Amino acid sequence: MDAGPSHPETLGAFMEELRIMVKLIGQAPAKVFVTGGAGFIGSHLVDRLLGAGHRVAVVDNFATGRESNLAHAAGHVTLHRADIAADDLVPLFAGATTVFHLAGLADIVPSIERPVEYFRTNVDGTMRVMEAARAAGVAKVVYAASSSCYGIPDVFPTDEQAAVRPQYPYALTKYLGELTALHWGQVYGIPVVSLRLFNVYGPRSRTTGAYGAVFGVFLAQKLAGKPYTVVGDGKQTRDFTYVTDVAEAFLAAATSPAAGEIFNVGSGGTYAINELVALLGGDVTYVAKRPGEPDCTFADVRKIERVLGWRACVSFRTGVGLMLDNVELWRDAPVWDREGIERATAAWFTHLGKERAVS
Numbered sequence: 271m272d273a274g275p276s277h278p279e280t281l282g283a284f285m286e287e288l289r290i291m292v293k294l295i296g297q298a299p300a301k302v303f304v305t306g307g308a309g310f311i312g313s314h315l316v317d318r319l320l321g322a323g324h325r326v327a328v329v330d331n332f333a334t335g336r337e338s339n340l341a342h343a344a345g346h347v348t349l350h351r352a353d354i355a356a357d358d359l360v361p362l363f364a365g366a367t368t369v370f371h372l373a374g375l376a377d378i379v380p381s382i383e384r385p386v387e388y389f390r391t392n393v394d395g396t397m398r399v400m401e402a403a404r405a406a407g408v409a410k411v412v413y414a415a416s417s418s419c420y421g422i423p424d425v426f427p428t429d430e431q432a433a434v435r436p437q438y439p440y441a442l443t444k445y446l447g448e449l450t451a452l453h454w455g456q457v458y459g460i461p462v463v464s465l466r467l468f469n470v471y472g473p474r475s476r477t478t479g480a481y482g483a484v485f486g487v488f489l490a491q492k493l494a495g496k497p498y499t500v501v502g503d504g505k506q507t508r509d510f511t512y513v514t515d516v517a518e519a520f521l522a523a524a525t526s527p528a529a530g531e532i533f534n535v536g537s538g539g540t541y542a543i544n545e546l547v548a549l550l551g552g553d554v555t556y557v558a559k560r561p562g563e564p565d566c567t568f569a570d571v572r573k574i575e576r577v578l579g580w581r582a583c584v585s586f587r588t589g590v591g592l593m594l595d596n597v598e599l600w601r602d603a604p605v606w607d608r609e610g611i612e613r614a615t616a617a618w619f620t621h622l623g624k625e626r627a628v629s
């Protein structure tokens with residue numbers, strides 16, 4: 271698989287790049303599959319792959335993905351509306367050379383309320399994706415794993431050797447998915463790379479449904495002129511990684527000879543929630559800190575830099591600016607307040623009380 275040219279800045283530039291690539295190649299390029307391609311990260315990866323001249327197929331059941339995320343690429347992507355945990359994926363994957371497996375249920379609170387659904391999609395679904403990849407004889411599978419597997423780490427920045435301590439079913443099921451993907455790789459000789467993503471943000475992240483990622487919560491509050499609901503004292507830090515950098519990491523993983531490897535994908539820094547608030551500007555209200563959440567997430571990215579030659583290039587300040595440029599995307603998103611958050615996270619406090627946290 272060819273990495274192709276780097277990110278086009280606009281849709282026009284992207285389409286031009288695509289036309290040039292197709293002309294230059296003059297033959298059918300590799301057929302790559304993106305499960306979860308209608309989702310936030312998946313749709314950015316689709317853009318990057320189209321820009322590199324690949325034939326792209328998406329497998330998505332639109333559980334949380336949106337048609338609008340791919341609207342600009344209509345006609346350039348083959349869309350398979352399918353449930354990775356239920357539908358027969360083997361015929362769909364015929365001819366696939368690379369599979370990027372991003373389909374999954376990714377909200378934390380619903381995973382505590384409905385763990386069976388999370389196992390079905392994130393674990394069974396991954397096993398079924400691997401079976402279909404095996405049947406297709408693909409050259410590479412890249413799995414979207416989560417830094418949540420580290421739970422509350424002892425060491426920062428946290429490297430890939432750190433203890434795995436999932437604190438809630440989302441983290442557990444993503445980790446079991448990683449083990450499954452790597453196991454299929456080991457037993458059936460499929461080159462598999464697992465990318466442990468740290469706090470990905472950018473346009474098209476989920477705006478509806480469950481209470482979730484801080485950026486979406488804050489941007490909806492900003493548009494509504496409501497205070498930002500800061501958890502705890504806001505001094506906790508997160509390794510916010512911009513989505514186009516993450517898409518680039520997927521491509522680097524797919525085009526490298528690495529197999530059976532796990533890589534952290536992080537920004538190279540860690541940023542306080544208070545810093546984010548200062549960049550966004552506006553009033554603040556505080557909500558209770560949740561058990562099982564780390565005070566810091568911070569990826570040690572030396573391995574991915576060394577082996578894949580990948581490094582994030584969008585700074586936090588630039589990324590926040592890009593979010594503000596796209597703030598209208600959050601116009602219809604739910605506007606959370608302290609009471610709403612308390613109701614939405616009740617199951618979290620019931621089940622993840624400190625004394626019960628896994629260590």
Ligand SMILES: NC(=O)c1ccc[n+]([C@@H]2O[C@H](COP(=O)([O-])OP(=O)(O)OC[C@H]3O[C@@H](n4cnc5c(N)ncnc54)[C@H](O)[C@@H]3O)[C@@H](O)[C@H]2O)c1
Pocket residue numbers: 305306307308309310311312329330331332333334335336352353354355371372373374375376391395414415416417444466467468469470471475476
């Ligand atoms: N966003 C982050 O910060 C982050 C961090 C670590 C890992 N990840 C992982 O990256 C992947 C993509 O996350 P995202 O933030 O883009 O989330 P997202 O919800 O926007 O994307 C997930 C996609 O998977 C699809 N999907 C869900 N269940 C499916 C099923 N049974 N069959 C087919 N498709 C299904 C959804 O419709 C959606 O399009 C997920 O696997 C997530 O666990 C995300």
